Structure formats: C-alpha cells, structure tokens
Amino acid sequence: MNKLQRERKDDETVLLINQLKYGVWLLGVTAWLFAIVERIIAVAACTYFSKEIFQTLIICLFLITWLYLQPETNQAPVSLRSSHIISQEYILPYPYLCQIYHLLNLKHLETIHNFSLNNLKINSITQVQTTSQGGIIKFQTSLDSPINALRMWRSKSVEVDLILHNPYTVELSIPVYNQKRMVVLFNVLPLTKNEHYFFIDIYGDLQWWIKPLMKVLLHFAAAITLFEDLPYLRALSERNIENLFHSHKSSSHETMYLYNRYIELCNT
Numbered sequence: 001m002n003k004l005q006r007e008r009k010d011d012e013t014v015l016l017i018n019q020l021k022y023g024v025w026l027l028g029v030t031a032w033l034f035a036i037v038e039r040i041i042a043v044a045a046c047t048y049f050s051k052e053i054f055q056t057l058i059i060c061l062f063l064i065t066w067l068y069l070q071p072e073t074n075q076a077p078v079s080l081r082s083s084h085i086i087s088q089e090y091i092l093p094y095p096y097l098c099q100i101y102h103l104l105n106l107k108h109l110e111t112i113h114n115f116s117l118n119n120l121k122i123n124s125i126t127q128v129q130t131t132s133q134g135g136i137i138k139f140q141t142s143l144d145s146p147i148n149a150l151r152m153w154r155s156k157s158v159e160v161d162l163i164l165h166n167p168y169t170v171e172l173s174i175p176v177y178n179q180k181r182m183v184v185l186f187n188v189l190p191l192t193k194n195e196h197y198f199f200i201d202i203y204g205d206l207q208w209w210i211k212p213l214m215k216v217l218l219h220f221a222a223a224i225t226l227f228e229d230l231p232y233l234r235a236l237s238e239r240n241i242e243n244l245f246h247s248h249k250s251s252s253h254e255t256m257y258l259y260n261r262y263i264e265l266c267n268t
C-alpha cells in the first residue's frame with residue numbers, strides 16, 4: 001500500500017468516525033425529545049404538577065446542552081466558513097486522476113479557458129514550495145485585453161497561488177482589490193474507476209450588498225469553466241492516465257511543478 005492509498009484509507013476512517021459520532025448525536029436528540037414528550041404527558045395526567053414540571057425543565061436543559069454538542073461535519077476553519085460564497089458539485093464520468101492532472105496543469109488556464117478567462121497570460125513562475133502533503137506554486141498572471149470582465153475585481157497583473165493541499169484538494173488563490181483574496185477550493189473524490197465527484201467552493205470577503213450579485217456571477221463563471229474543461233477531461237480519459245502518474249516520468253516544464261510533486265507523492 002503506497003502513501004496515497006494509506007492517506008485515502010485514513011480519510012475514509014475519519015469520515016466513518018464522523019458519521020458514527022453524528023449518528024450517536026442524532027440518537028441522543030431523539031431520546032431527549034422522547035423523554036420530554038413522556039414528561040409532558042405525565043404533567044398532563046397528574047394533578048400534582050411541581051415534580052413533573054421540574055423534571056421536564058431539567059430534560060429541556062439537557063436537550064439544549066446536547067444540541068450544542070453537535071459534532072462538527074464542516075471541517076473548514078470558521079474564518080473560511082464565514083466568507084463562503086458558492087458551492088457546486090458534479091459527478092463526472094472520467095477517472096479522478098484526469099481531474100487532478102487538469103487542475104495541476106497551469107498552462108490549461110491560457111488555452112482551455114481562453115474564452116472564460118479572456119486571454120489570461122501566465123508570465124512567470126515566481127516561487128515554488130514543497131509541503132508535507134503537497135506543494136505551492138506562485139505565478140504572475142496578466143490580463144491582455146483592456147476590456148476584461150475579470151478586471152471588475154482584480155488588477156491587470158497579479159501573483160496567483162496554486163496549492164496542492166493533499167492528493168484530493170487543490171486551492172487557487174487570487175488577489176482582488178483592497179488586499180483581499182478570492183479562494184477557489186477544488187475537491188475530488190473518486191467514485192468508481194471511471195467516475196468522480198468534483199466539488200467547487202469559492203470563498204472571499206465581500207460586502208453584504210454585493211454578495212447576492214457575486215453569487216450569481218460566480219455560479220455562472222464556475223459552470224462555464226467546467227463546461228470548457230469537459231472536452232479536455234474526455235481527451236485525458238482516452239489516454240492511459242494511470243501511466244501519467246505512476247510511470248515515474250515527470251514533466252520538465254516548470255508550470256508542471258505540482259504535477260511533478262504529485263508524482264513524487266504517488267511513488268513514496
């Protein structure tokens with residue numbers, strides 16, 4: 001069993017434990033509600049109320065405490081959750097490695113997304129960094145066209161981060177105006193050999209009055225970019241994608257730094 005398989009096994013175990021905790025919590029809620037209903041019936045049936053009312057209030061207190069003990073299912077940090085803008089999820093009929101390869105290939109932003117990103121250019125790689133479960137690549141981008149929809153929230157030339165957090169999570173972090181950033185988190189979950197779940201979550205600090213409009217725009221933008229990616233993912237699925245990751249062959253191009261890092265992780 002290689003490192004990736006071990007990590008996937010660990011993830012599945014954590015998921016199972018979380019589901020178990022949630023199941024126990026739900027069982028507890030049901031039990032407390034049942035006890036409250038039983039005490040209310042007892043109160044209604046008795047002529048001497050004080051003991052039953054006191055017991056009902058105590059059980060209500062336990063129920064409220066129990067509700068506060070709900071196990072955490074959303075693992076995102078609180079600061080990130082408060083800046084959540086949109087989520088989308090898809091089941092795609094391609095092996096998950098096609099999605100990973102696509103996400104780690106910087107150059108496809110210029111070619112495949114030429115329309116949606118409106119002539120975005122990758123000028124240079126400014127920094128690369130290895131982390132324990134992935135890596136970070138920083139690159140300078142510019143918007144060639146003077147009339148560009150992306151100019152609404154970003155400068156002409158900015159340094160973008162692409163982060164491989166773990167073998168299933170990739171983050172794209174883009175600086176926007178006023179020292180803020182727009183964060184796009186991509187999560188991939190293998191479903192079968194030839195299918196995978198694909199989750200897109202977008203985060204950003206937005207004023208309350210602009211958030212509804214941005215939600216609509218970002219839903220539209222995320223759907224368009226996915227639509228653009230489909231022929232590319234299909235083409236990748238027609239190649240022997242397993243070989244691309246397990247053949248120990250890495251790309252010499254610096255834009256493929258994270259892909260090379262992924263291969264390194266696959267083979268340790």
Ligand SMILES: [Fe+2]
Pocket residue numbers: 102108112113225229
């Ligand atoms: Fe893409």
